[in-house]
Amino acid sequence: MQEPTRRFTRQTAVRIFAQEYQEASLLEEGSGEYDPSFVITKLGAKINRALVCGVIDRMERREGDSGPNYSGHVRDPTGSYLFTVASFQPEMHPDFEELMARFESGDRFLLALVGKARWFETDDGGVFTSLRAEEFTVIDRECYTSWLVGTAEATLRRIDAHSASLESDLTPAALEAAGVPSDLVDGLILARGHYGEFDPENYRLGVLQALSMATGRTAVMEESEPAVPPPTLDEAVSHTQEPQPSPSDPPGDALPLILDTIRSQDAGEGVEYGNVVHALVQSGHSRESAEDAIDDARDQGEVMEPRFGYFQIVPE
Amino acid sequence: MTEDGRYAAQVTVVKQECPDADEKEIEGEFKRYEVEFLIPPEDALRSVVRKFQTAAGMEVTKMSSPAKAEKKVNRFSELDADDRNVTLEVAVITYTPRIQMVRGEERQVAFGWIEDNPWENSDRRERWDYKDWGEQGENLAPGSVVRLEGASVNEWNDKRSLNINRTTRVTVLREGGSPVLQVNDEPVSIATASENEGYVNLVARLISSKPDVIVKRDGSGQLDVVRGRLSDSSGSIGFLSWVPLEHEPGTLLKIDGASVRKFRETPEINIGDRTRVEVYHDTAFASMEDLSQANKVSIAELRNGMRDIEITVQVESWNQRSFTSDDGTERVVRSGDVIDPSGLCRLTAWCEVDPKPGDFLHLTGSRVQYWQGSPDLVVDDAAQVTDLSDPPWDSIDPEQHWVDADLTTVVSGGSRRGISTSGTVVAVRRDSGIIERCPECRRVLRDGACIDHGPQRGVEDLRLRFVIDDGISNASLLLSKDPSETFLGMDQEAVKEQVAKDGQEGFVASLRERVLARRMSVKGRSIIDDQGAMVLADEVELDQTASTDAANEVMQRWGVIL
Numbered sequence: 001m002q003e004p005t006r007r008f009t010r011q012t013a014v015r016i017f018a019q020e021y022q023e024a025s026l027l028e029e030g031s032g033e034y035d036p037s038f039v040i041t042k043l044g045a046k047i048n049r050a051l052v053c054g055v056i057d058r059m060e061r062r063e064g065d066s067g068p069n070y071s072g073h074v075r076d077p078t079g080s081y082l083f084t085v086a087s088f089q090p091e092m093h094p095d096f097e098e099l100m101a102r103f104e105s106g107d108r109f110l111l112a113l114v115g116k117a118r119w120f121e122t123d124d125g126g127v128f129t130s131l132r133a134e135e136f137t138v139i140d141r142e143c144y145t146s147w148l149v150g151t152a153e154a155t156l157r158r159i160d161a162h163s164a165s166l167e168s169d170l171t172p173a174a175l176e177a178a179g180v181p182s183d184l185v186d187g188l189i190l191a192r193g194h195y196g197e198f199d200p201e202n203y204r205l206g207v208l209q210a211l212s213m214a215t216g217r218t219a220v221m222e223e224s225e226p227a228v229p230p231p232t233l234d235e236a237v238s239h240t241q242e243p244q245p246s247p248s249d250p251p252g253d254a255l256p257l258i259l260d261t262i263r264s265q266d267a268g269e270g271v272e273y274g275n276v277v278h279a280l281v282q283s284g285h286s287r288e289s290a291e292d293a294i295d296d297a298r299d300q301g302e303v304m305e306p307r308f309g310y311f312q313i314v315p316e
Numbered sequence: 317m318t319e320d321g322r323y324a325a326q327v328t329v330v331k332q333e334c335p336d337a338d339e340k341e342i343e344g345e346f347k348r349y350e351v352e353f354l355i356p357p358e359d360a361l362r363s364v365v366r367k368f369q370t371a372a373g374m375e376v377t378k379m380s381s382p383a384k385a386e387k388k389v390n391r392f393s394e395l396d397a398d399d400r401n402v403t404l405e406v407a408v409i410t411y412t413p414r415i416q417m418v419r420g421e422e423r424q425v426a427f428g429w430i431e432d433n434p435w436e437n438s439d440r441r442e443r444w445d446y447k448d449w450g451e452q453g454e455n456l457a458p459g460s461v462v463r464l465e466g467a468s469v470n471e472w473n474d475k476r477s478l479n480i481n482r483t484t485r486v487t488v489l490r491e492g493g494s495p496v497l498q499v500n501d502e503p504v505s506i507a508t509a510s511e512n513e514g515y516v517n518l519v520a521r522l523i524s525s526k527p528d529v530i531v532k533r534d535g536s537g538q539l540d541v542v543r544g545r546l547s548d549s550s551g552s553i554g555f556l557s558w559v560p561l562e563h564e565p566g567t568l569l570k571i572d573g574a575s576v577r578k579f580r581e582t583p584e585i586n587i588g589d590r591t592r593v594e595v596y597h598d599t600a601f602a603s604m605e606d607l608s609q610a611n612k613v614s615i616a617e618l619r620n621g622m623r624d625i626e627i628t629v630q631v632e633s634w635n636q637r638s639f640t641s642d643d644g645t646e647r648v649v650r651s652g653d654v655i656d657p658s659g660l661c662r663l664t665a666w667c668e669v670d671p672k673p674g675d676f677l678h679l680t681g682s683r684v685q686y687w688q689g690s691p692d693l694v695v696d697d698a699a700q701v702t703d704l705s706d707p708p709w710d711s712i713d714p715e716q717h718w719v720d721a722d723l724t725t726v727v728s729g730g731s732r733r734g735i736s737t738s739g740t741v742v743a744v745r746r747d748s749g750i751i752e753r754c755p756e757c758r759r760v761l762r763d764g765a766c767i768d769h770g771p772q773r774g775v776e777d778l779r780l781r782f783v784i785d786d787g788i789s790n791a792s793l794l795l796s797k798d799p800s801e802t803f804l805g806m807d808q809e810a811v812k813e814q815v816a817k818d819g820q821e822g823f824v825a826s827l828r829e830r831v832l833a834r835r836m837s838v839k840g841r842s843i844i845d846d847q848g849a850m851v852l853a854d855e856v857e858l859d860q861t862a863s864t865d866a867a868n869e870v871m872q873r874w875g876v877i878l
Contacts, residue, residue, distance in 0.1 A: 112833030
């Protein structure tokens, strides 16, 4: 009954909110031929596989040399995850096409997704995390809220372990003695050695938003006024609304910056997508609004993407 | 290095080519190549033949070159004595380098043990000696798993070993784990010794010891051994001594250079002629009384291969049957299900024991073996069984006896029956639904053929395969026909109709929409092995807890106020 190729035990799917995953920049690549790779978050989650849920937000198909590949965004209360379906996963193409048809007709829905951790690094060392889909399906609101609760608890558990680690030596024995659960020990040692000081309160805010959504107390979310307002559930399951532009986005600000960035960095090959996003993030845009702005700039013909992932100024 | 027949195979080949050459001289030449030039005999063959052909004034012929085609194998047993270009994956157990001076130059060779079938438990592997002629030590760290390409088989005195040559490619597939404990290390605790295989030093109290015999598989006789248990305050471990061990139970022993080997899933201390055992004095060491509790276990703690354990159980059912054994004698075996607060298992008795359901039995010196993937308690002698008049717990209702265990407990424990656990579904296997089984062996047919019985007219069956995951641990979940039908709310025929209507993909997609990212409670049994954990469900149910309630629980547990 066991698949003969399954030589290593399967990696567990970590429950994680988008913000914690987005902000991770530490990578661990296995040294052996079959060793798994991980994205390690500031709170010490070691992620090879994750279970995420949220509102579908953008779906795209691209034609590559080896066939079509797909990408999409799923948005939870704290931010959004980029996920991809590769050309070598044809078994998922029909499902994605079907969802994309729904999406393009203006439908919005909640999606559950299990994916493997992927990333790309920009030349200046920026890391962008994503998930390569293994399984996804449309879910209902109850399933989404139960994921919110589970992920809130998983995040609280990590915040707790992280704060315990601040009082402890960074050795496995000391951390376990300080009450850090054994599945978090490795990741915390690596994370504490890599990331500078940060305020885990940000992650707690996401937990509070998730819990208040799950308990139906949406008022709290309005008071907290996060930079990117999380979609409410009604928005998520309503069938008509297009995603609202973020009100905190300085309007018109992004385009000149995109043009400047491309103009100054293009050495003839175009400028990598990640570098453009990075420049926008550096100047205070959220990653989401940055991605939206680049898409808009391309769609309106301000910049062009002659090769996937590389941008150039449209010649006059 | 001078054993007779060491080079017999190669000498025979040289004799075929040069009938007049002297065998002693040929042997001497091979020895010289091996000792001085560090060239193993099989690689030296051509040079030696050429030398004797030249010496005899023969025209140097091109020897019919042995088949150099690559031979890929999984097990040592598939190898022949003259295989020269072998590819296989092995686990490196030990690596002992030696420096030899060769013509004024320091050269390193190394000896050690490797095991085939490296992704399986060590009791399903075969161990061979190997020699590293190619200074590949960097890639042969003990504990690692490597792929060898271009290794060659060496045979002498009917014993085969593997040569890793300069030209052998060694690819590390898995880095070595914790390095093998060194012989010179300080003594370790039994708990530490149980975690790794390799050499250890121990200070432990001898709890029990009795002579035993091992009958050699090839029928060439039997070996006298000693078996028993050792304990310290960290735990207890069985031992097997290949040499006489005459200390009395209760003696505190210092044991240097014993090896830890796994018998099935249970680590065991091996004492051999290179192990030093001496009486040790430490008045602070845990006493016999303190340690005697150590081998009391509960059903949840049973592991395949355990011996000499003490346990109390409640009998749930009891049957006996007789059969004719291989030697023609009539034998009776009794067995039944037994439970304790930690779980359920089967008890087999090869002796006259006739308890009634509801009786409590105290077993000593019992052993554990696997039956269909679950641990089974075995007693061989009625003296091992005491009927307790004073029950240690209130009688358990066997109908309701599902022991709750979170997924991490299930996955990190041994195989168990009668458990109730839960996790979120994170994968729906694409072969869920209607399958065809081989009518001979019930294995699933692939493309209409059985791996053992060839093309077959399959017998249809229904099963569902998921992966459940709680964010910390995960396990495969298998629903056979009955639980599948109950869970789906339709019978096998109805599933077949749906698959015919929507296609296999459509069926799986609808199943995925129903279960993915949803929490599922499972009652059934677990099978834990090196491949991971599998739960065979008797009953599954999607969790219906309202998110609001779950959220309130989480807020209470973590002291969160909105």
